[in-house]
Amino acid sequence: MGTETVHALRKVSLEIQKGEYVAIMGPSGSGKSTLMNLLGCLDTPTGGSYELNGLRVSEMNDNQLAEIRNREIGFIFQTFNLLPRSDALRNVELPLIYAGVSPSQRRKTALKVLTSVGLADRVHHKPNELSGGQRQRVAVARALVNHPSILLADEPTGNLDSKTGAEIMALFENLASKGNTIIVVTHEEDIARQSRRIIRIRDGLIASDETVTR
Amino acid sequence: MNWFIELREGLSISWGAIRANKLRSALTTLGIVIGVVTVTLMGTAIQGLNGSFLKSISSIGADVLFVDQASWFIHTPQEWIESQKRPALTLAMAEELEKQLTLAAAVAPVASDQATIQYKKRHSAGVTIVGTTENYERTSGLTVAAGRFLTAGECRGGRPVCVMGADAATNLFLNDPPVGQKIIVGPHQFEVVGVLDKMGGFAENGGIDDQVIIPLPQYNHAIEENPSYEFQVKAGRLDQMDDAREELRAVMRRLRHLAPGVPDNFAINQQDQFLEMFHQVGGTIGAVGLFITGLSLFVGGIGIMNIMFVSVAERTREIGVRKAIGAKRRTILLQFLIEAACICLLGGIIALGIAWPVTLLLNQIMPATLSPLIVGIALLVSLLTGLLSGFFPAWRAARMNPVDALRNE
Numbered sequence: 001m002g003t004e005t006v007h008a009l010r011k012v013s014l015e016i017q018k019g020e021y022v023a024i025m026g027p028s029g030s031g032k033s034t035l036m037n038l039l040g041c042l043d044t045p046t047g048g049s050y051e052l053n054g055l056r057v058s059e060m061n062d063n064q065l066a067e068i069r070n071r072e073i074g075f076i077f078q079t080f081n082l083l084p085r086s087d088a089l090r091n092v093e094l095p096l097i098y099a100g101v102s103p104s105q106r107r108k109t110a111l112k113v114l115t116s117v118g119l120a121d122r123v124h125h126k127p128n129e130l131s132g133g134q135r136q137r138v139a140v141a142r143a144l145v146n147h148p149s150i151l152l153a154d155e156p157t158g159n160l161d162s163k164t165g166a167e168i169m170a171l172f173e174n175l176a177s178k179g180n181t182i183i184v185v186t187h188e189e190d191i192a193r194q195s196r197r198i199i200r201i202r203d204g205l206i207a208s209d210e211t212v213t214r
Numbered sequence: 215m216n217w218f219i220e221l222r223e224g225l226s227i228s229w230g231a232i233r234a235n236k237l238r239s240a241l242t243t244l245g246i247v248i249g250v251v252t253v254t255l256m257g258t259a260i261q262g263l264n265g266s267f268l269k270s271i272s273s274i275g276a277d278v279l280f281v282d283q284a285s286w287f288i289h290t291p292q293e294w295i296e297s298q299k300r301p302a303l304t305l306a307m308a309e310e311l312e313k314q315l316t317l318a319a320a321v322a323p324v325a326s327d328q329a330t331i332q333y334k335k336r337h338s339a340g341v342t343i344v345g346t347t348e349n350y351e352r353t354s355g356l357t358v359a360a361g362r363f364l365t366a367g368e369c370r371g372g373r374p375v376c377v378m379g380a381d382a383a384t385n386l387f388l389n390d391p392p393v394g395q396k397i398i399v400g401p402h403q404f405e406v407v408g409v410l411d412k413m414g415g416f417a418e419n420g421g422i423d424d425q426v427i428i429p430l431p432q433y434n435h436a437i438e439e440n441p442s443y444e445f446q447v448k449a450g451r452l453d454q455m456d457d458a459r460e461e462l463r464a465v466m467r468r469l470r471h472l473a474p475g476v477p478d479n480f481a482i483n484q485q486d487q488f489l490e491m492f493h494q495v496g497g498t499i500g501a502v503g504l505f506i507t508g509l510s511l512f513v514g515g516i517g518i519m520n521i522m523f524v525s526v527a528e529r530t531r532e533i534g535v536r537k538a539i540g541a542k543r544r545t546i547l548l549q550f551l552i553e554a555a556c557i558c559l560l561g562g563i564i565a566l567g568i569a570w571p572v573t574l575l576l577n578q579i580m581p582a583t584l585s586p587l588i589v590g591i592a593l594l595v596s597l598l599t600g601l602l603s604g605f606f607p608a609w610r611a612a613r614m615n616p617v618d619a620l621r622n623e
Contacts, residue, residue, distance in 0.1 A: 042617050062542075081620070085230050098542075099540065
């Protein structure tokens with residue numbers, strides 16, 4: 001920014017195992033967004049390395065990263081980020097389209113995943129015809145459809161009321177119990193407390209890393 | 215993800231985007247429509263003019279060689295001066311040519327001048343009087359409408375008979391039948407033995423339609439004793455034109471006693487030369503015309519580029535999401551390229567829909583048809599405009615950083 005070099009993250013060393021349910025917490029400006037972008041392969045670190053599922057991701061080029069994101073990462077955004085002109089089914093099919101799956105196969109898979117999040121009766125609704133909670137569930141379905149290694153959620157309940165938010169967190173709990181690796185980035189304590197491990201970031205460094213006691 | 219799937223996905227995305235912004239798409243397309251309509255009409259007009267010119271000069275005969283003192287097309291003053299110094303062509307030469315040429319079907323010596331002809335009380339001035347032999351019927355490709363052409367005997371013996379071109383006859387005789395009547399050419403009387411069909415087009419001396427053809431000896435007697443001649447040589451076969459021309463040149467050089475290396479002191483002219491000159495001039499005019507109308511298409515293309523930039527900016531977030539989910543750069547590039555190409559192709563098709571009835575109207579004034587070639591070119595031009603105009607914006611979109619794009623409003 002400007003003429004100063006700002007390091008959003010400094011000396012961060014982190015290891016997350018398969019099947020873990022982790023929350024990354026920190027105030028704004030702490031570097032948690034940068035960490036999330038790195039974990040999600042949206043960006044590459046200026047120093048250090050990142051290994052995902054045994055793959056040296058930090059040395060990959062744009063096209064390779066796109067492939068990794070398609071196969072290994074399932075994004076869930078605070079603002080849902082669904083394609084407004086496409087219906088729920090088409091939105092969920094999107095990762096499969098980029099993976100090169102045949103039209104008939106991807107339709108089947110997308111329908112199955114939409115059913116598993118409880119939206120079987122809304123598959124042809126467009127986002128503006130769905131409630132906030134339903135939109136986020138479509139987003140979760142989209143994130144799951146390619147069987148990714150990590151589900152990466154950025155403030156998943158930020159745009160939802162507390163009741164709907166609770167529904168989504170219950171959905172996450174369900175997915176975690178099925179063995180999915182989930183990373184939730186949040187600044188809300190009670191959302192973080194629903195995970196099994198909280199990593200707190202402050203000023204670009206890891207301040208603490210502890211398991212959650214229920 | 216293979217190209218076919220990418221193309222199909224791109225098409226469905228483009229169609230959705232175009233439909234979502236109907237007014238904007240329509241206005242953008244309008245620019246292309248105007249551009250393609252003007253370019254297409256210009257192309258049609260050029261093709262029409264080409265065609266009518268070619269039909270015109272085909273009356274000269276593609277299989278006829280003309281031996282003249284000078285070339286039909288003089289390019290420099292020096293050429294003209296030099297050609298004036300050349301020795302004239304003589305009747306004796308024509309007879310030699312007839313004897314020596316093997317690839318020619320007929321040789322006709324032709325002399326011509328303008329004069330006034332008279333029938334009873336009517337005069338026609340500026341009529342071309344042609345003195346020639348019976349072979350002229352074959353070398354000039356004329357057809358007889360009434361009566362007959364001159365016979366060999368008449369041409370040798372020099373009886374005062376004549377054959378009139380269609381316009382020369384109607385101008386002088388109006389509604390009276392010319393055949394059998396006597397007209398006055400120069401100081402002498404001639405009997406009309408035939409009238410020719412209307413040929414149209416144009417030839418060297420203003421066309422056959424306005425000619426009065428008399429036997430050569432009569433011409434020498436009535437008009438000029440020693441005129442300058444042109445020899446018309448009809449080749450035996452059209453596919454032997456080059457050989458016939460070479461043979462003619464060789465024989466002429468022999469008759470003129472020209473040593474090898476000395477340039478010809480005569481000229482052999484062909485219909486080809488008209489074609490060549492026409493192609494040069496016509497080509498230039500056509501190019502200028504297309505350039506000017508091409509400018510309007512260029513403006514349309516700029517409109518496309520502008521709108522695509524706006525479209526990309528509007529969909530920054532969406533581009534970020536697609537990239538996050540796994541879209542590669544080329545997928546994004548293709549998506550927007552296809553959108554631009556679709557708008558332009560749509561414009562091209564609409565333009566053809568407009569150009570077609572306009573061409574039918576144009577056909578009243580001059581020959582004009584919407585040939586498949588022009589239709590194909592119009593569509594290709596539309597497509598290319600779309601691809602070229604859309605490239606920069608699509609490139610921009612493809613290179614976007616997903617993190618920044620996602621942060622966009």
